[in-house]
Amino acid sequence: MEYFTVTQKERIIELNGTADQLNKGFPTSVERDQAFQQLERDMVQQSRENIRELLQKRLVTKSADVGSRLAGWLKGEGFTRVETPTIISKQMLAQMSISEDHKLSEQVFWLDSKKCLRPMLAPNLYVVMRELKRITNGPVKIFELGSCFRKESQGAQHMNEFTMLNCVELALVKDGEQLDELKRLAHAAMATLGVAQENYELAVEESTVYGSTIDIEINGLEVASGSYGPHFLDGQWGVFDTWVGIGFGIERLTMALEQSKTIKRYGKSIAFIDGQPLNI
Structure with missing residues (x-):
């Protein structure tokens, strides 16, 4: 044979x-x-x-459509879209507990000794939500959709440049109600994308930055991760209210929805477009 x-x-x-x-x-x-x-x-x-x-x-590509649908859902929920810089300071990473000896530090794209490409959206969102709360003295609901960068393993589930959508609610829910709100947002996001509840699960995981997180998994693949505060990182950012946040990996989510074997088909690429190879 x-x-x-x-x-x-x-x-x-x-x-x-x-x-x-x-x-x-x-x-x-x-x-x-x-x-x-x-x-x-x-x-x-x-x-x-x-x-x-x-x-x-x-x-519109499937990845772009996933991001747009989630953004539309969030705007319907009363979230404001913000845009922040892709270049952040070493100090901002340190405030996320990512020091030079931290595991994640090895994955950071450093531009010089003090600046890097953001590996996550959270540092900037901490600053923006804090300042908006100070200005309005009321609850804040914001989200950002943008590129992040990490020196990943380049396996089937990772890319050096990837798209994250992070949403966060500050000073909105009472202490003790954060987990319920986090689950509500997770279920609402999946419903927006047409994913039946039996086709995903919410799993408790441990993060090197956030401690315990609630992840959304489709067929065992993590496509989103949520956390809430008060949190041990909050004091470094001057945040003292309850908050709930969730971050979606757009390409990973698209990969899972399309039942693809590799994330690169749905990321920023000059070799693939919308899951299809260009060398045909």
């Missing part, structure tokens, strides 16, 4: 092939190669049709 070669398998995977297609056996190598050529032609044609549909009908 003959099976697809390593090179053939790589091409099939690139073209969104299934496990059944990858593992199919053939009586001879000639039949295998003929089958591969036909399969590649069919898959290339399908990818081209999918790209035409994007360009002529949908006009």
Whole structure:
């Protein structure tokens, strides 16, 4: 029995092939190669049709659509969208407990000895929500959708540049009600994306920055992480009210919704667009 070669398998995977297609056996190598050529032609044609549909009908990638739908839901909930710098200071990381000997520090893209590309949205949002609370003396509901950067492992679930959507409510819920509000937001977000409750779960995890978190997992893949305060980090930011926040990994979420094997298909790329390879 003959099976697809390593090179053939790589091409099939690139073209969104299934496990059944990858593992199919053939009586001879000639039949295998003929089958591969036909399969590649069919898959290339399908990818081209999918790209035409994007360009002529949908006009927005699936990742961008996920971000837009979540942003629309949050605005409907009364959240204000903010935009903050992608370059942050070393001091801001230290205030997140990320010192030079912290595990996450090795993943930071340093621009010089004092500045880096943000590995998360939280430091800037801490500042903005604190100042808005000071100005208004009332509850604050804000969110940001933007790029973050980490020197990740470059595996199937990680990228160096990725998109986060973080939302946070400050001074809105009573102490003791934060977990219920966090769960409500998580369920509402998934409902917005059309994910049935039986198709995801909320899991308690431990974070090197936030301590205990509530994660949203789809088929075991973490697509969002939520936390709440008062929290041990809050004092360093001058925040003393209750808060609830959730961060969504947009590409990971899209990857899970599309049941894809790799996140790179749905990230910022010049090799893929909307899950389809460009070398077709």
